[in-house]
Amino acid sequence: MTGPDEATAFRLAYVPGATPAKWVRIWHERLPDVQLTLLQLSGTEAVDALRDGSADAGLVRLPVDRTFFSAIPLYTETTVVVVPKDHVIAAVDQVTLDDLADETVLHPFDDVFDWEQPPGEPAFERPATTEDAIDLVAAGIGVLVVPQSLARLYHRKDLTYRPVTDAPESSVALAWPEEATTDMVEDFIGIVRGRTVNSTRGRSTTPGKADDKAKAKAEQKKQPRRPDAAGGRRKPPAAKKAQSAKRGKPRRRS
Incomplete structure (x- = not known):
């Protein structure tokens, strides 16, 4: 994972036919200070760009070399x-x-x-x-x-x-070098997978009220429950116990 000095731009390669527009729009909404650069490349060029580090992630066609790349299948085309x-x-x-x-x-x-x-x-x-x-x-x-x-x-x-009903099919995946899973790659994975901005997986650069509520709830769960002196259930107050003991059958009116 990258540290505080990470790059301020994210480079996304995509092959002809892939349509990253929706995910790019969400990226700009969530991370307006991080430039996203699109690289439209052929299938071979996109894989090469991921290998040599000139792209951070890519929308590519499967199969890819799974000994080098991590990949999330997105959809299969007609x-x-x-x-x-x-x-x-x-x-x-x-x-x-x-x-x-x-x-x-x-x-x-x-x-x-x-x-x-x-x-x-x-x-x-x-x-x-x-x-x-x-x-x-x-x-x-x-x-x-x-x-x-x-x-x-x-x-x-x-x-x-x-x-063509019985022809081979082509699947598109989000792929990136496994050893280069940066914070921004995680951010884009979250967007592609439909995670909310306050999801516990991936980063959130602008924590909101949902984060504060989650933290408060977690702290509340950490507080130990107070048992009674004997370590069991609390007994009712003595006054109420005595009052309940005096109750009997109602008197008949003369």
């Missing part, structure tokens, strides 16, 4: 196939990998899926990036299987996409 709007696949609600068997399926070098065998027929050559592959789909050269967030990121008016 897999879709991107096709021209006049393609036959555009007429159905969803497809399977078998439906792509006769299609030229583009396989860019930054493909996020770990295919044992990519579906469909291979293209003449592999595009360098997913964005390049989208341009080739628009040119009618083939179709492309990607996580839905990438289909939205590179959206074009002349293209559409449909879910």
